[in-house]
Amino acid sequence: MSMSENISRDMSVGQVAARSGVAVSALHFYERQGLIKSWRTSGNQRRFDRSVLRRVAVIRAAQRAGIPLQAIAGLFAGLPDDGAPTQGDWQALSLAWRDDLQERIHQLQSLRDGLGGCIGCGCLSLTECGFVNPEDRLADADGGALMFREKKPDLT
Numbered sequence: 001m002s003m004s005e006n007i008s009r010d011m012s013v014g015q016v017a018a019r020s021g022v023a024v025s026a027l028h029f030y031e032r033q034g035l036i037k038s039w040r041t042s043g044n045q046r047r048f049d050r051s052v053l054r055r056v057a058v059i060r061a062a063q064r065a066g067i068p069l070q071a072i073a074g075l076f077a078g079l080p081d082d083g084a085p086t087q088g089d090w091q092a093l094s095l096a097w098r099d100d101l102q103e104r105i106h107q108l109q110s111l112r113d114g115l116g117g118c119i120g121c122g123c124l125s126l127t128e129c130g131f132v133n134p135e136d137r138l139a140d141a142d143g144g145a146l147m148f149r150e151k152k153p154d155l156t
Contacts, residue, residue: 010047013038020056027056034073035059054085058093066104067097 017024030036036055038046055076062072075093079085 009050011050011052013046013048016048016052016056020053020060022056022060030056030059033069035069035076051085058090062097065097065101067100071097071100 011019013024013027016022016027020027022030027036031038036048036052036059038048038052041047059069059072063069075096078092079089
């Protein structure tokens with residue numbers, strides 16, 4: 001790639017922010033997390049390749065779906081650093097997240113369906129309630145009002 005072609009593909013952090021709709025501070029955070037990469041000009045200005053716009057779009061979509069940044073970074077680690085990822089790369093990301101998203105949908109539907117009953121009955125029993133204490137997970141923990149302590153027990 002010639003120097004003039006490279007310059008035409010370069011974008012400043014402000015340009016990436018304007019094109020992606022993401023704040024400059026968020027772009028800096030994504031970069032610190034290793035999700036996107038930039039380089040510095042001789043004048044010490046940060047520059048991005050235009051392909052970063054695709055990565056930012058995927059990051060935003062994944063975050064809206066509830067996928068943690070750590071999971072996004074893990075899958076991005078397998079993608080090429082230079083240039084735009086291929087359609088196959090994006091398909092692999094989609095497949096990797098599909099099962100997780102399906103499980104989240106199931107959990108949210110169960111929560112939605114169970115929440116109405118819980119509010120309706122008003123029990124909030126720490127020993128029986130399927131919403132506050134599913135499968136009586138608190139039975140093995142210390143006694144007392146565990147759900148209302150500052151440091152809550154790990155129920156996973």
